[in-house]
Amino acid sequence: MSGRPRARALGVTFDGEPGPNNGITDVPGVLVGFRTLIRGQGPLRVGEGPVRTGITAILPRPHAEVLTPVFAGFFRMNGNGELTGAHMIEEVGQLALPITLTNTHACGITRDATIEWARRALPGALDATWALPVAAETYDGFLNDINGGHVTASETLAAIEGARPGLVEEGSVGGGTGMISFEFKAGTGSASRRVALGDSAYTVGVLVQANFGRRRNLVVRGHPLGRRLPTAPGEGPWGPPPSAAPAGDAPEKSSIVGVVATDAPLLPHQLGRLARRMPLGVAWTGGLAYHTSGDLFLAFSTANPAALTARDGALARAEFVLDTHLNPLFDATVQATEEAILNALVAAEPMTGRDGHFVPALPHDAVRRLFA
Amino acid sequence: MSGRPRARALGVTFDGEPGPNNGITDVPGVLVGFRTLIRGQGPLRVGEGPVRTGITAILPRPHAEVLTPVFAGFFRMNGNGELTGAHMIEEVGQLALPITLTNTHACGITRDATIEWARRALPGALDATWALPVAAETYDGFLNDINGGHVTASETLAAIEGARPGLVEEGSVGGGTGMISFEFKAGTGSASRRVALGDSAYTVGVLVQANFGRRRNLVVRGHPLGRRLPTAPGEGPWGPPPSAAPAGDAPEKSSIVGVVATDAPLLPHQLGRLARRMPLGVAWTGGLAYHTSGDLFLAFSTANPAALTARDGALARAEFVLDTHLNPLFDATVQATEEAILNALVAAEPMTGRDGHFVPALPHDAVRRLFA
Amino acid sequence: MSGRPRARALGVTFDGEPGPNNGITDVPGVLVGFRTLIRGQGPLRVGEGPVRTGITAILPRPHAEVLTPVFAGFFRMNGNGELTGAHMIEEVGQLALPITLTNTHACGITRDATIEWARRALPGALDATWALPVAAETYDGFLNDINGGHVTASETLAAIEGARPGLVEEGSVGGGTGMISFEFKAGTGSASRRVALGDSAYTVGVLVQANFGRRRNLVVRGHPLGRRLPTAPGEGPWGPPPSAAPAGDAPEKSSIVGVVATDAPLLPHQLGRLARRMPLGVAWTGGLAYHTSGDLFLAFSTANPAALTARDGALARAEFVLDTHLNPLFDATVQATEEAILNALVAAEPMTGRDGHFVPALPHDAVRRLFA
């Protein structure tokens, strides 16, 4: 692990009780892998670099079981982004295979490579199941040689192969490597919550790839920090803002992709409800789904594997949480989404990318002061 | 029963095996009730008549159990119509309470009256459950004093109270009383199919309120009957077309509401898929969801009552048909929808309504000749 | 006007610039009418009272022009509520006729009565247009004799007839009369924002019927006020919480209906985007779309009346805001939604309803202290 700080280390207080890793991997069986591609500096030469990108792989189940579907739901808060596999999720309420997150010009590659991985790693298995994997993206062209083809099939396979349980790296790692939020360096963040329902306890885990938001809108646990921070070079003690607006006069190609996992047994339509609440956590940090953003949210449950692989007869049985007990899961989803975004911001260090483009880090002191 | 003929009596052949009633009531526990309001003739006097309208009540479960929800799904093929309760169905995948079908200006009355019925018939029950009933409509203002307030709360209560199993009346009955399809008198129709899945057999039952379609488009089991039938008075042996275009220069306020019921255990997203296939059966009869039409489709499953009333602990278990076994249910849905529409047309007799507006019946001879 | 205070009067500061009324009526031509029904006290006698309910009518255009459609969009954040007319809005991107807001057991009555109003007030007009009005609801059965039939067609007609421009009454008025938010008395609230786009200025106006939220979640401009307020009788200086949980062990039938109006020219899909951002403003106040809530949002634009009434030829032309200029409208929508909810809370006075059920007001002092 990177040893990078997380929001709680700066004194930020949150609602709810996190799991041991405070990450999506607290959901048993969920694995996360990264390939972080950072190479070169100086002027952009397409195909050479500088490279500031990567791939995040989320496995809903361990490698050997990843063809066993999970019930899933999807929500489009704002559609200017890509997340493949969504038609299938809305139709059959399931997904299988690893999920990949990367940059906007490469999620096709990671999608197809995920099929290739399954074919190689689990011979014969694809014959009897879907090959419509989820691959999503946010835009890193301000820092990265996004047209250079640096995200490849083999890097995708490596990200998937390397997926593991435990602490989740955050900040400028994997698909989040070149990402920016609130005009600060951001990227990958994760968090989790424990939820007691009846006699059982479940976990809700979130992973975000955060690449959205205007600095003026940044809110940290109710504190409007963004409007107190400088927005022009030399204005304050926390370093300059990004060296240029992320995309000049061009569309601001910002986005957030959020994935919520749980071991609570939920049916597809219930998972859609979880996904639909993730933007409320985004709103708590100041994200308002601006026009150019692709704000796409996915939810899955690892429960009911037997129901999802049943082949004997025509029927199966699925367990599900009664609707009257869903609110604690909604709370957990919103809370973990908020914390995952702040973790992405806190963990990320300043980065200089292509053409000398610079993005500062969120000033930790400013955050600490709020909670002193 | 009315003893009115059905499509099969004219020699029309269909695919699939119907249940004993060849109606939605073949699904065990599903009841249908009607109030048919036909009074007066001559010029329209709002509030007096002529009255050609009514109410159809569909109970997903018998009266005493109708507060036990059923899993449900919804599909909007064309939205120029009303079907209340749909937001709840899309959110929680359930509905409870009787479903009512009536005319466009009265489905608010039947909606609220359904709540009143539940409060009176099942004291205390509403305290703990939803009161967001489904009430849907199609337009009968060509024949009926639609603004006259003839559909009342008490008539709604009577339709619900009168719901029963067995043969379903068809044609100009209940909500279908004043309805027109393909420029012929139509209204209520029903049909069912038996489906074997694994070791079990299930029933798919459909009820439609048919009020859609241009004569030129009418197709009967592949035969383009509509284009062979006269469209001007005195053109042929089957009687004249409607005495005027159903709504003159005004929008043609046509529609079809379709309800598919089954005892096969299906989850909400699977029921949405059944509903989404009903328009394919409509298309087989020549319905193309023209602009002004409200083509709204509802599906529910009577299975899993225990899961839907569970209160102990936080979890329940629901049985469901494996996706790989759904196609026979899709076939049954499309087939029963097609037959229900043709039954509505075959059963309906010619009608003269307000201001002498006349709508002929589908000429039975013309149909018989096709299948001779 | 009631002279009731609004959030700004307590020192609460907001983002953005409000219009002269700081209400939905700042959008030219938009009118609001109320019927507030408060009668009786003591034990509930169904049909007699106590009555704590009403009707809010929103006219997208003045009475004489209200059959001219407006482009419209809809968003279901949580579907456990009713808002009729939504299928039409999603299909053709338009609505016409007054919009009514009332209690859960009466929105059918107000729907049908709206058609009756149009028929009487604008003779002949319905022949050529839709009769699928929007009627929405939230639940007031904790305070009100909700089954008593007190909301009638004639009261609905009066609410519509009485609609007017100018300051919007807030709190326990109209459809908001019996509503509760964050375990405080709430109901109707409104706010507006001015937005400059290019050379022109437009208005975004919001009206909410607020009936949602747990006290512990209440946030006022970032301040977690709810968790600092007492939740048991006698706990603090602000008066007791509601005399019982709003619905005991039964489903908490809470909800919020939000309507956003603008004179900025927007196409239907753009209005859907506005509606989809209203829940972000709700989230800022602590609303998380809990299970039992019906959180339904409607947006319309009064622009393009000529395009919406064109009858010559087959084509019309509509003006629309470029997508690249939408963000200020999104900001305005979220800001006005937040302020409208707080206005509903601040304006409402304590209320005792049926069976002595008591709901306290939000303690103004506690709010003032936050902003001192």
Add this chain to the structure above:
Amino acid sequence: MSGRPRARALGVTFDGEPGPNNGITDVPGVLVGFRTLIRGQGPLRVGEGPVRTGITAILPRPHAEVLTPVFAGFFRMNGNGELTGAHMIEEVGQLALPITLTNTHACGITRDATIEWARRALPGALDATWALPVAAETYDGFLNDINGGHVTASETLAAIEGARPGLVEEGSVGGGTGMISFEFKAGTGSASRRVALGDSAYTVGVLVQANFGRRRNLVVRGHPLGRRLPTAPGEGPWGPPPSAAPAGDAPEKSSIVGVVATDAPLLPHQLGRLARRMPLGVAWTGGLAYHTSGDLFLAFSTANPAALTARDGALARAEFVLDTHLNPLFDATVQATEEAILNALVAAEPMTGRDGHFVPALPHDAVRRLFA
């Protein structure tokens, strides 16, 4: 051109008036390009072949103008397929860039390669516009080495570069090369209709990649041809059925992707309505959206280029067809969809693919006999 026959050449009669090419290219500016990859025979060797696949490119506007968006709409009839870019279409009602159709394991490649094409062919252009192209797929693994990586970025670029107006090749070409419908060889098909609206005439053009349907369900213009054709080897004069069920006991990975283009000016929500009617044309041929199918439909209008590139000020104006004039466009969409599917079947010749898998052609004689 291939000189392959089309359905009309067999005597099949259709409704409506086709354009000069009776293809999607009758819509001015719409271009179609193909790369057809047929290599090798014998046993499957992944990476070597046999290859029976390809790429179809549809350009909504000519190459130099293809970054000018078109208004667009989408409909998911059945979601077991991929069509990227759909989130953007549903959000902003637009698409830009070429559309590619290919096999299930390669639509990621063609998606990313489309971005690469735009970057190379139109330097600088991507800085200011979207890079979320539409790439869709159907499954050809019964005949093709689908895992062999034969669809490459350079083949995609060639398909796009080669797009041109005029007659559209049909059958086993482009993305349709390895496709099967009703257990006959199928693939790419196209058709068009001329529609008069007011004083103007417009074109509706359809292109399908047809890979769906059970033989027993095949209907040709109302004739249930499928049930009259043999389904076992040697049963009849028309050659054997496919040498094995397309995917044995595994999921039948069938699908249809349909694209409808028009020069009639339509707004996004109106285009969504066109897309939603395409499955009705599919139903007329016997397609019932079986479980495993990905039935995804896209509609776009080439009108309003100025409104879609406006940059001066905050507003633009779009022309649109009045809703009351939409029905002829609905008719045209359904008719052209039906004919495009039959064209795909008629044009395709028998094919032997990997492992000797054989798929017969639709017997032309059997069709001719129906219309003799």
